[in-house]
Amino acid sequence: MRPAPVLGAVVLTALLAGCGTPTSPTAGLNYQIPAQPEGSSGYTEKPGWATEQFAVAAANPLATDAGYQVLKAGGSAIDAAIAVQMVLGLVEPQSSGIGGGAFLLHAAGSQVLAYDGRETAPAAATENLFLKADGQPMAFHDAVVGGRSVGTPGAVRMLELAHREHGKLPWASLLQPAIQLAEQGFKVSPRLHTLLRSEKFLPGDPVARAYFYGADGQPLPVGTLLKNPAYAQVLRAIAQHGSQALHEGPVAQAIVDKVRNHPTNPGVLSLQDLAGYQPKKRQALCHDWNLPASAPGGAARSYTVCGFPPPSSGAIAVGQILGILGHTPAARMPLGSDGLPSADWLHYYTEAARLAFADRALYVADPDFVQPPGGSWHSLLDHRYLQERARLIGAQSMKVAKPGNPAQFKVGHAPMPEQIEYGTSHISIVDAFGNALAMTTTIEDQFGSRQMVQGFLLNNELTDFSMAPRAADGQPIANRVQPGKRPRSSMAPTLVFDKATGQVIMSAGSPGGAQIIHYTAKTLQGVLGWGLTPQQAINLPNFSSLNGPTLLEAKRFPAATVQALQARGAEVKEQDLTSGLQAITRGEAHGKRFWFGGADPRREGVVMGD
Template identity: 50%
Template sequence: MALWTAGCSTGEPELHKPSELPPAPEIASGLRTDMAPVHATRHMAAAANPLATEAGQQILRKGGSAIDAAIAMQAVLALVEPQSSGLGGGAFILYWDGKRVQAYDGRETAPAGATPGMFMGAEGQPMPFSEAQIGGRSVGVPGVLRALEMAHQQHGKLPWSDLFLPAIKLASEGFPVSQRLHTQIAADRFIAGSAEMARYFLTPQGQALPVGTLLKNPELARTLQKIASRGADGFYQGAVAQAMVDNVRSHPRAGTLSLADISGYQARERTPVCADYKQWQVCGMPPPSSGGVAVLQTLGILEALQDKSPALDLASMPPVPSSSGAGLEPSPSAVHLIAEAERLAYADRAQYLADSDFVPVNVKGLTDKAYFRTRAALIGDKSMGRAEAGVPAGINLALAPDRSPLRISTSHISAVDDQGGAIAMTTSVEAAFGSHVMTQGFILNNQLTDFSFIPEENGKPVANRIEPGKRPRSSMAPTLVFERKSGELVATIGSPGGSQIIEYVNKSVVGLLDWKLNPQDAISLPNFGSRNVDTELEAGRFSPALVQQLQDRGHKVALIEMTSGTQIIVRDNNGWVGGADPRREGTASGD
């Protein structure tokens, strides 16, 4: 197959309006232009807020492991980035101890009282998303602390109690409200409807707290002290657990969360999904996350294209300086190939991926090289538009596709330690400010809305339907990359962004491996891809000529906010190089 390149147009192209995509709850807060790669020889931490990065670095300087640093960073993020993650949410963790990769599943679970049709309206139609999100009905059992505890028991170097000291100090003494937090508060029309949130986030006049306001959270400090002294039991038992249940059940949109649901929660260690990509091995998170499989599928399809024709090797399609002067811009050919591969991966994601404790997920069949070749054969000169799910070997289930709206939200942590360990951890409360149920100083998630609202279609069950005790499918894609021959760690990568996470991680992996970009340039590169709807381009970052060429190839182009929050740490000859996303307020720092 030869790629056809259209002539460049100097006129402004007529754009296709985004279809089936809700507004992004994690809105942009300005693109920083002063970002540069950070270098270190011993260790490095990268998080979505500089105060969290600083906490992680403090722990690493004391000889802490990568998991120790991640716990400290997560605790601080609960305070300074409450719209994205915190104690009341969940997380997926990939951990490299220098010898093997482990996957820790801290995804939330549906309460025992959850029902398949709980987000269906009286007329038999799915509820509007905001109606489902806001309130106790959407709250799943939080899992992040149990997962962190499990990983710390295996890989922690410092005492658990020490890891919460930076967050307790900040919560007690206060931290300045950042521009990003202020922007998120000001844009959220539901905060005023929550008495607890309004008291905490708004002025007496009902306005968002001004930038620079010293914000203290003594309730969160007390909660963190209980967790520090009692372990995760300080959260899953006693007064904190009771307060969660009371607030969820007393809300006008009440949920069914119970003390038994909370006390019975268990994190799970799962087998990572790993596959070769050229001379590297890429490892990701297995189900109930779809991120690992979808990233491996995208990369595998792209490699199959290259094997078919050397002209389709992404390495031969590096980014070029944008005609707008806004940095580098991917080539139209690269955007076309990556977007088409992602359509195929997202089609399989909707059909097959869900909690593997409830639905058999044939990961082997979905990541088989022969299957990649059959999928790659579907990619041509023109966009396929909407892809259909494939039929991998060993798939015998009669399932209906999940047609849930593609929601966007989350936070990512990366760290490497002095002992050669590394972590990629993506953590979330789902939508911005989660369920808007605040208790004991933290926000509770709305992760149950990550299930399919529609449990079945044409008599066939949807794999990601709601069931008691089940974990909703996620797109979180913490990723570790290794040299295939030596087994040496190359990079730890991840991003927030809801269902767009897969796009962001794919772009970053290709940028690092195929285009040889440093981690900061790989992150800063304009975001793009497809979730099997439109071909999405980051608004304001692409030239009209590129848009026109994609449209000439049959792409329905949508210029939208694509607010990634990627953190990357890469090994080089001198140690480590890190980068953080200029679209948010994160940093990387190391010694």
């Protein structure tokens, strides 16, 4: 049974019947294709959900439903995530897939593991990969489109590792939902159609053009039943042989041929790169977040916030922003009477963001290649250091912040110039066994490198490296291209624990390039700082600074807020900030404990569970 939506903290007791035939926990997965809803690509109000035993939140209803059916069949959170990812690669191919990478944060009780499936630079790549003949960096899409930007994919091999350690259902069964949907067809969603309609580069690939567009060159209409037998065939091979079917043999050869034989922008990915790829298990980056009794809510609260360590910058930046805010008057500011963040609170937030992004640009890169300040990434989250950074915030905007030095560290590299980042999808899951996960998954830009191979798209993850390897004075940039290196990411899968009990109380994350950091921080602040449900927190308008202008979600803030920020010296830009947040939190209503779920109204995601 699926729970009815909830609004606020009100739990409706009526449950809607689940799709297909329910399976018993001992029967294994008997996947049934559901009726295929068509969500909006604009802004669609979502009421929120409540479940008692388990929940799954993902960016497309078909993907969420696949995870739901796995959990219903007795699968673990990892099992569900595998099914969700394989379906997302079919129905949301613009964002993630088996041709890309992912960061997965998993909690089994209080044990938190970080599974790194980030793509790696090919062995033949050099730091000059994205430099033109004149020594200047390539324009973003000149670098992206083709084989040059393709990194060694890691999502499938990472999920395989996680499944060996935490799976309950057979690996092959978890690929069945995506195989059936690929063979029998899924309906083109409004969001996929909208992105295809605005896409300039994808039709340049003959394989992608034949799949996504009609004979007239127009994108397939909303509701078109789209089948992908090539993807189904690859998934059948992966179901039988595991990640080896992707990383070796004919599929690997097809990937390499596509990359190296691009007519205008070839890359250097090799069969050896694919065969040799290894996911990594890292220690999650956890820090305490203490809210004083004077904060909204009235009682002191302590949380342990766990995120993904470098090569992701997400956990560090989110932790720095929230930590710096704790040393400012913003820690005691409620939402405004209009239910929105006030201009004063936004001033403190965006100043904290500038400080965090200045540190991010200087320090964060693949830890196998770059040393953290003082030998520990926790130095950037140290209470005294964040207090020192908070003192830099004054009444007027600093406009552009400079990096700090938390451990009097001798810095041997230059800050990375700000670069475009796009893409990704996020999955949050809690299962009936007490496990929770947050997984952010990506092929980077919209439709990745715009190269389609055997039914799936290849990533353009190498453009997450700094295209300029060195500063004007010759100092190297930490996040420059190097063979075997993992590019810096902004992905911020997050799990939050009650510090007193050690119980997981929240899973959250979002797509959105560098804005992921702000979307995730907003949701944590909304739920834990302001006492909102996850849906209410997700619904809040988005806001950010990447250490430049203050960015506000267009048409979501009153003119007085914009003017007040401008009066403080900020350059304010109003623009679309299209998050794709998913969040699940633990809470109580009517004397019972529930999982409350929220999905972003800006995209097509939903939450399901029992």
